[in-house]
Amino acid sequence: MFMVVVLAACSEKPKPEDRFAEYVSMWNEQDFNSMYERISSNTKEKIAIEDFTKRYENIYSGIEAENVKITFNKPKEEVETKDKEDITFPYNVSMETIAGKVEFTHEATLVKEELEKGYNWFVQWDSTHIFPQLQEGQEVKVSSSQPVRGEIYDRNGNPLAQNGKVYEVGIEPGKLGDEKAATLTELSSLLQLSIEEIEAKLNESWVKPDLFVPIKKIDPNNQELAVKVSSLQGVFLQKEVSSRYYPLGESAAHLIGYVQTISAEQLEKLKGQGYTRSSKIGKVGLEQVFEDRLRGETGWKIYIPNGEVIAEKPAESGENITLTIDAILQANAYSQLKGDAGSVVAIHPKTGETLALVSSPSYNPNDFIFGMSNSTWKSLNDNPLKPLMARFNKTYAPGSTLKPLTAAIGLATGITNPEEKMTIEGKTWAKDNWGGKSITRVSTNLTSVNLNDALVTSDNIYFARTALAIGNEKFEQGLQSFGFGDELVYEFPTTKSTISNNGFSSEGLLADSGYGQGEVQMSPIHLSSTYSVFVNNGSMIKPYLEKKDAAPVFWKENIVSPAHAELIYNSLYQVVNHPQGTGYKPVVEGVNIAGKTGTAELKVSKDVAGEENGWFVAVNNEASLLITMMVENVKDRGGSHYAVPKVKELFR
Structure with a gap:
């Protein structure tokens, strides 16, 4: 079987x-x-x-x-x-x-x-x-259609990154004639490109005598340049070429950033996400931060040539994004820095809206779109002031601008009695066990100092002693209550502010930290937020960049009592409005603000004189505008007083 x-x-x-x-x-x-x-x-x-x-x-x-x-x-x-x-x-x-x-x-x-x-x-x-x-x-063929990239606008609808029509300068080689050498020399000077860079484009394999060879896009607002280049023999101006364009140029370069053609490495890394070899991608700034929303979706078509379409997905335009930035304030803030290394942060202290984020020196982001010469790129990279680096999101020693925070911690812990006078004799002070270390007063000779006096005259010794009286643990906890060590949830990536490298290793370090020296590091964005405490009844506003219809959000609530916040604010008002205040001069008519100056000394060692950064943080009486300015290398230029008239001019 x-x-x-x-x-x-x-x-x-x-x-x-x-x-x-x-x-x-x-x-x-x-x-x-x-x-x-x-x-x-x-x-x-x-x-x-x-x-x-x-x-x-x-x-x-x-x-x-x-x-x-x-x-x-x-x-x-x-x-x-x-x-x-x-x-x-x-x-x-x-x-x-x-x-x-x-x-x-x-x-x-x-x-x-x-x-x-x-x-x-x-x-x-x-x-x-x-x-x-x-x-x-x-x-079977596959073709792509690029989406229209979303645009970026300021709070009033002014474009900060837009898709526009620009001029493109090009050459028809066959029409250069006998004056080719002279023409290329003149064009090289006008476009800030080397002759070798121009000739490299003319020598590409596809070039023919009667074809238009693109050389460089130029700013549509530069009519003088357009007229000059188009007057050269064999040189032509192609109008209305689509391009990304940044109307504020240098003023908003670090904030907005720029786009470039995707690199081979990025294309490999982002494989399967809709990018092609011709895709533009945000390289830095908000162009990079908002890349996924701005770029849109690439369109694709699968088809048989001279036959049928197998599948097709149309391109989807990117999202337009509106910021809280005020383009006029942004441009004015940049002009106040006038090439100095520094930054300006402006926020609405009641709502958290970021009104300006400026870094200087800067670069023109349109150069990355229109074509940057090798010499320009080299000068940007070799510049010791690092014009390609954003400063408003990095951390620095805050100097005396930290003193209102030390005051708030002293009041909150009960260490500081605002009416109590501290006896301080002479310009310097040190404890017996400090060896050669001492703390120096800069702005005052008062021998009897209360909290208001100390803030108005920016007395280093007063706040050094206050920090010592508060003690390591409570002082650190107090600064942490202001957001030190916390990640700031903010659209623009920002370095965390820090108190010390490895705890307060000595009394001297704690004392120095009390007046914003030592190892304390703050970003201008964070510093701006901390000062909102003094106009928000003791709560710290959470700053934001993208315009939205929502109630203000506090990053940290009830850090100090409303009474203490008002007390410190009144002293900050006198800093600017009392003749003995460090922010008094120059007097600017029509400007009614409260604020605090700060000079941060940057020393490599105690025996070597260091550079100085000058700070000024101020808020207007209406509490609708708070401005933080930091200028590097102000030694022998008045220290923090170098920044005071610039900030007052912005308020004016």
């Missing part, structure tokens, strides 16, 4: 439905070599196994096919094959592609072929099995 069963099984005739089910299983596994073994002999005569497998692999790879699913509903009853040489079965194909989902129904014909022993069924394959529209000899 066993032998009868075995012989019966061995003699069972092959079924076409089983044969095709096996083929579909291989297809789902994308085992194209095994699929080839199941196709008919006459098909194999037309296509070699290498070509068969490569065609599937190349097409599926080119269209980025994923989740390829072939469905064959095998008949429930055995298919009648008597006297039949071929059988046809329907099947369904679905897949996700770069251009969206592709689905189709097609038919496969299986033919009976005689073998040495018996026969079997084989798939009569042709290219329509890949796509019904694909005929022999045709190719």
Whole structure:
């Protein structure tokens, strides 16, 4: 009986439905070599196994096919094959592609072929099995359409990053004539490109005498330059070329950033995210921060040339983004720095809206769009003032601008009695066990000093002693309550402010920290936020950059009591309005502000004189504008007083 069963099984005739089910299983596994073994002999005569497998692999790879699913509903009853040489079965194909989902129904014909022993069924394959529209000899192509990049606007709808029409300067080589050398020399000077850079473009393989060779895009507002270059023989101005454009130029370069063509490394890293070799991508600033929202979705089309479209997904424009920035204040703040190394942060202290973020020196982001000469790029990189670096989000020693925070901590811990007088004699003070270390007063000779006196005259000794009285642990906790050590959740990545490198390792370090020296480091953005405490009843506003309709959010609530906040604010008002105040001069009519100056000394060692950074933080009486300015290297230029008139002019 066993032998009868075995012989019966061995003699069972092959079924076409089983044969095709096996083929579909291989297809789902994308085992194209095994699929080839199941196709008919006459098909194999037309296509070699290498070509068969490569065609599937190349097409599926080119269209980025994923989740390829072939469905064959095998008949429930055995298919009648008597006297039949071929059988046809329907099947369904679905897949996700770069251009969206592709689905189709097609038919496969299986033919009976005689073998040495018996026969079997084989798939009569042709290219329509890949796509019904694909005929022999045709190719599947993929094309992309770039989305319109979203634009960035200020709070009043003024463009900060826009898609505009600009001029493009180009040359028709055949029309340069005998004065070619003189023309290229003049053009080199006008466009700030070397002659070698221009000639490299003219010597590209595609260039012909009568073709327009693009050399450089230029600012559409520079009409004088446009007239000069177009007057040169063989040089032409192509109008209305689409381009990204930054109207504020240097004033907002570090804030907005710029776009460039994606690099090969980035393209590989972002593979599968819709970028192509010609895509523009945000390199720095908000162009980079908001890249995913600004860039939109690339459009894709899978098609057969001179044939049908297999799948198409239209491009989707990027999102427009409106900031809280005021373009006029941004430009004015940049002009006040006038090339000095420094930064300006302006916020609305009641709402948290960021009104200006400026870093200087700067660069023109349009140069990255229109074409930057090698010499310009070299000068930017070699400049010791680092014009490519944003400063408003980095950390620096805050100097005396930290003293209101020390005052707030002293009041909150009960260490400071605002009316109590501290006796301070002479210009310097030190504890007996400090060795050669001492603390120096700069602005006052008062011998009896209360909190208001200390803030108005910016007395280093008063705040050094206050920090020592508060103690390591409570002083550190107090600064932490102001956000030190915390990540600022803010649209523009910002370095965390820090108290010390490794705790207060000595009394001297704690004392220095009390007046903003030591190892204390703050970003101008964070410092601006901390001063909002004094106009918000003791709570610190959370700054933000993108315009929204929402109630103000406090980053830290109830850091100090409303009474203490008012007390410190009144002293800050006297800093600017009392003749003995460090922020009193110059008096600017119509400007009514409270504020605090700060000079931070940057020493490599105690024996070497260091550079100085000058700070001024101020808020107007209406509490609608708070400005922080930091200027580097103000030693021998008045220290923090160098920044005071600049900030007052911004308020004016």
